[in-house]
Amino acid sequence: MARPQKNGLDYFPLDVDIDQDDKVALIEAQHGITGFAIVIKLLMKIYKNSYFYEWTEKEQLLFSKRVNVDINQVNVVINDCVKWGLFEDNLLKTHKILTSKGIQRRYLEAAGRRQKVEMSKEYLLLDKDIVNVYKNLVIVNINDSSDVVNVDINPQSKVKESKVKKSKEEKIENIDSLSLEICKYYSELMPGQDISSQLPALKIWIEMYGYEWTKEAIQKCVSSKSKFAKPWIDKVLQNWTTEGKEEHYGGTGQNNAESKGKYTGFKPQQPKITEEFDTTDLI
Structure with missing residues (x-):
């Protein structure tokens, strides 16, 4: 039996001056070290999964328990992360996932040596010019699981x-x-x-x-x-x-x-x- 394809990462780089970034600094200014820890814990969850993390009621309850922070406070931090651009607002509202352009780009770089990396068309935030650089990337449609060669293909002549x-x-x-x-x-x-x-x-x-x-x-x-x-x-x-x-x-x-x-x-x-x-x- 073939080994199941791995989606998540075993590790991700964490810059020593991450707390100097304005967006992270704003979260820490608002919520103290607890807010900073929540951001790092979320990154760990996201990259362990792949390039996104579902944020439904189940994930919220489990995450809150594991980090030992009240679920309401966790969601306040999440809302501020969205406000300052740490996570993409629209995908959180429509698909209940946490992700961003930066997360997706770093994920593709880290998975660059894999034979095939799948990303959902509905979740993709990166420009096509960047996407085309990764030859192992396969864009799939989560509705019918069919591979998408180009996210906006139009009928054209074969020539x-x-x-x-x-x-x-x-x-x-x-x-x-x-x-x-x-x-x-x-x-x-x-x-x-x-x-x-x-x-x-x-x-x-x-x-x-x-x-x-x-x-x-x-x-x-x-x-x-x-x-x-x-x-x-x-x-x-x-x-x-x-x-x-x-x-x-x-x-x-x-x-x-x-x-x-x-x-x-x-x-x-x-x-x-x-x-x-x-x-x-x-x-």
Whole structure:
């Protein structure tokens, strides 16, 4: 008998400065160390399950008992977590689950080596450009359990579908090639060190920010920290997008799409301030 497919994670990274994130700090300011502990306990539950945690009456009662906190206080903390953007409001209301974009992205990165990772179309919060980076991802419909190749497929001629498919394949191959170039570049900067395990993150950065910005952010990280610090690189790229590259580092690079890399399909994504990699990648 085949072993059942595993959905949850055995561990998840927890940044040492998670309490410095504004959203987490707001919860701790309102509810003290109890609020902070509830957030961490919920993350443990979510990642143990997969990328979401059901939040029905049964789960609420059991969670309250296990953390030894009154159920009403737990739900007050949950409501404030939704208010400050730690969890996605609509999915909690419609499907009674706790999740977020950051949780889903970190889950896909952690499960990147699995042959197949399933995510429900109804629960998916990530943009298609990010989803397409993960070749092992299968989007399913929870209503009929049928695989969904594209979440918004429209009837098209076979010729047009073939062209679209070919274009997507070329785009993915291009990103794969550029990601490997970044790995080689890092090995030149730091002889003897390999970051091939970080390919999922590299693909996302190249997709969102372009090859040249990704390469330069990594170079700055190595110069400052002498190691590959993924949260730091992600913050740099987000700051360059929201604040401008010149303004943030006093550089001479141009702040336009053409300066952001070889990948001509790049379109700058404007990340929300609440989507900082340190914590929202976890929550």
